[in-house]
Amino acid sequence: MNPPIGSILLGSTDPGRLRAWYETAFDMKADGDGFLRFGEVGVLIDGRDDVAPRAAEPRVIINLHVKNARTLAERLDGLGVTWITELEYREAGGAWFATLEDPDGNVLQLIELGPDYWRLRRERLGHGHGGLLGAAAVASRLPAQDLERARAFYAAKLGLEPAEERPGGLLYHCQSGSFALFQSAGRPSGDHTQMAWRVDDLDRVVAELRERGVEFEEFDMPGFTAVNGVVEVRGDYPSHGGVGERAVWFRDSEGNLLGVGQSI
Known part of the structure; x- marks a missing residue:
């Protein structure tokens, strides 16, 4: 049996003061039960008469996985925190x-x-369970019944031009990764996301695509919250540094269902 950690209790002789510091330092508010929510784990600060005003030694260290450590460190500097080890980038890790x-x-x-951590982790684990394929590059392939129609859509609606082409195929390069359109008599089902981009500013991307005439799909599904076409999804991969995702979907000229998302 492996029980999950449900919460962490910090005992304090002045819980109100300590709780207020956490709320200010990390820009959060305790929930109705008094928990400060750090992802899935809640931290409860409670008054106790069996603890000293200050912790004697760091037997327990709370690790906070953050998305932008430099920005947070500047914020904490403004609060005059005591640094045991100032922020540093450790190349080995x-x-x-x-x-x-x-x-x-x-x-x-x-x-x-950062990205180097996940690269080192893949190397340490022998590229996961994929064997030789774990070390290979991955590229998406999207079918197009009319390749010239698809080329025009990607240029006019998405602002993308092929970097290379061959008979029956167009290859596109993005900042990270590539995808190709290929001439095909088949039709995509459009029932699932076939390819997606991950961006830093979803609202800006959505606004630009709307100006170009992209029409986004509307979703009304249990468990999902959609605002102006943008869906909020709970949960995210650890390497993305978020606790959830905001995403939109649209179809290209060939019926391929494509997504754009941003970690939150």
């Missing part, structure tokens, strides 16, 4: 680390896992 004390002397560690 491919991540940003910093260690600090809260007002009661509890020790927190900020960790931002």
Whole structure:
């Protein structure tokens, strides 16, 4: 049996002061039960008469996995926090680390896992369970019944031009990865996302695509919240650094269902 960690309790002689510091430091509010929600784990700050005003030694260190450690470190600097280890990039681990004390002397560690961390992890694990394919590049393929019609759609609606072409195929390069359109007599089902882009500013991308005439799909599904066509999805992959995702979907001229998402 492997029970999950449901919450962490920080005992304090002045819980109100300590709770207020956490709310200010990390720009959050305690929920109705008094928990500060760090992802799936809640931190409860409660008054106790069996603890000292300051922690004697850091037997427990709370690791906070953050999306932008530098921005958060600047915020904490403004609060005058005591740094045990100032923010630094550790090449051996491919991540940003910093260690600090809260007002009661509890020790927190900020960790931002960057692309190098995930690359090193893949190498350490032998490219996962994919064998030789784990070390190979991945590229998407999208069918097009009318390749010239598809070329025109991607140019006019998405602002994308093929980097290379061959008989029956168009190859596109993005900042990370590539995809190809290929001449095909088959039709995509359009029942699932066939390819997606991950962006830093979804609202800006959606506004630009709408100006270009892209029509987004409307979804009304249980468990999903949609606002102006943008769907909020719970959960995200750890390497994306988020707790969820905002996403939109649209179809290209050939009926392929495509998505655009941003981690939150």
